[in-house]
Amino acid sequence: MKVCLFRLSVKKNWVLSLIASVALIGCAASPNKQNLSPKSQFFPEMTSSFPGDSTFQEVNPASTSHLSDQTNNVFLTEDEPLSLEKLQQLARQYNPTLVQAWTHVESERAKALQASLYPNPVIGYSGDQVGVNNTIGEFQGGFIRQEFVTGGKLELSRQKYLARASAAELQALVQEYRVTNGIVIQFYRLLGLQKKVKIQQELSKNWQDNLLTVKEMFNIGQANEADIHQANVQLQQQQLRLQVVENELQLEKERLISFVGTHLPPNPVSGNLVENLTPLNFEEALQRLLRESPELGMVHANVKSDEIMVQREKAEPIPNINVQFSAGRNYAEQDAVYGVLAFIKVPLFDWNQGAIQQAQADLRRQKAQIRLTELQLRQRLAEQFQQYLTAVQHIQNYKDIILPESEQRYKTQLLSYKAARETWPAVLESQRDFFMRRLEYVDQLIAWRTARVAIDGMLLTDGLQTPQNVTPAGHIDATPKPR
Secondary structure (H helix, E strand, C coil): CHHHHHHHHHHHHHHHHHHHHHHHHHHHHHHHHHHCCHHHHHCCCCCCCCCCCHHHCCCCCCCCCCHHHHHCCCCCCCCCCECHHHHHHHHHHHCHHHHHHHHHHHHHHHHHHHHCCCCCCEEEEEEECCCHHHCCCCEEEEEEEEEECCCCHHHHHHHHHHHHHHHHHHHHHHHHHHHHHHHHHHHHHHHHHHHHHHHHHHHHHHHHHHHHHHHHHHHCCCCCHHHHHHHHHHHHHHHHHHHHHHHHHHHHHHHHHHHHCCCCCCCCECCCCCCCCCCCCHHHHHHHHHHHCHHHHHHHHHHHHHHHHHHHHHHCCCCCEEEEEEEEEECCCCEEEEEEEEEECCCCCCCCHHHHHHHHHHHHHHHHHHHHHHHHHHHHHHHHHHHHHHHHHHHHHHHHHHHHHHHHHHHHHHHHHHCCCCCHHHHHHHHHHHHHHHHHHHHHHHHHHHHHHHHHCCCCCCCCCCCCCCCCCCCCCCCCCCC
């Protein structure tokens, strides 16, 4: 019984010593704890428009434009026309690619937090020379070990991932452009197709009138059965053309629903397809694109991340300091004893030279990506500008010459028919020609709208394209703790 009490007292003494040691090391490391809050310390300069996190919603209005729309749900009634503004609000609320893009921002911020956390201390028990002089050991006690990170590695890791978070924010802005522009393009395509359906319906009435006219001419001997068959075939072909446009209209509605991300009532879109043709200048559009493109901004942000990564890899071989403090009791001598151990890993053979070279190569590659992106943007702008100019030229010609001349021809034929100087089939033919010119005009309006939206919207149009990773393949990402 005495031995048991003795051991209990001994354990109590070394446990108290161990607690005092932990407190001592904890006080020495405590200044770093103020940096552990991801919201108050790590990301004061970062912005976000991801719903649900109010910490990052004040800096960049361009990237947070959809926040108020997502917090206030938007609904459409069954009898409400589909306006462009409502469709954009619904897309910001329901399009899943926006959620993916902004969660990617949160992921990069989480990496920045994890990469900057200080290493945890190691606490353990040690017993040496157990059984010496019939005692429980020459040394019985505990130790605590702490690794002290040197060379600013944690801060460099944090800054690298914050730079990637900035790139991810720009990627999210790219996705917002894609979704918004995709909605606008689909909206104008639907407007154009609605007009084309109405024109095709008028053409169907024209061909019905033509069939009736041929039958009347057959009754008075001015046409034969072959003419009736031909007129009937022409009417059926027109009915098929009308069905094609109606099917295309339904397809574009489904595409619009896909971009918006939620069900829409079967209402027509309401808006104006025709506006003043404000001329664009290619060089001015190019300079604006190179100045404001979020795609190019994302590449610049990645360059900054790679520059920090080079610094981080150069700091990697700087040895961290490992310190161990132990406290216990020497039962052979019946004295309290303490120990201190400090050591470093000497970068004699491996001083991270390979990773440094890889980081430098990644930086050179990313700098070249800036010029490549500029050239790609110029090429894409040139393609859209060619379509824009072609559409503008056609629209202007149709408005000024083709449509007025075609309409005047029809009116002249109609007046001649009323004056008994022209046949009714000739009037119907001139009317059909006018309808065909109107269809071509609507096609050019759709092409003009599509190109203009792409040019004004930084050439970003596909609202269902999955957001890309901001980090190119082959970059350094150490695991399990990012650096």
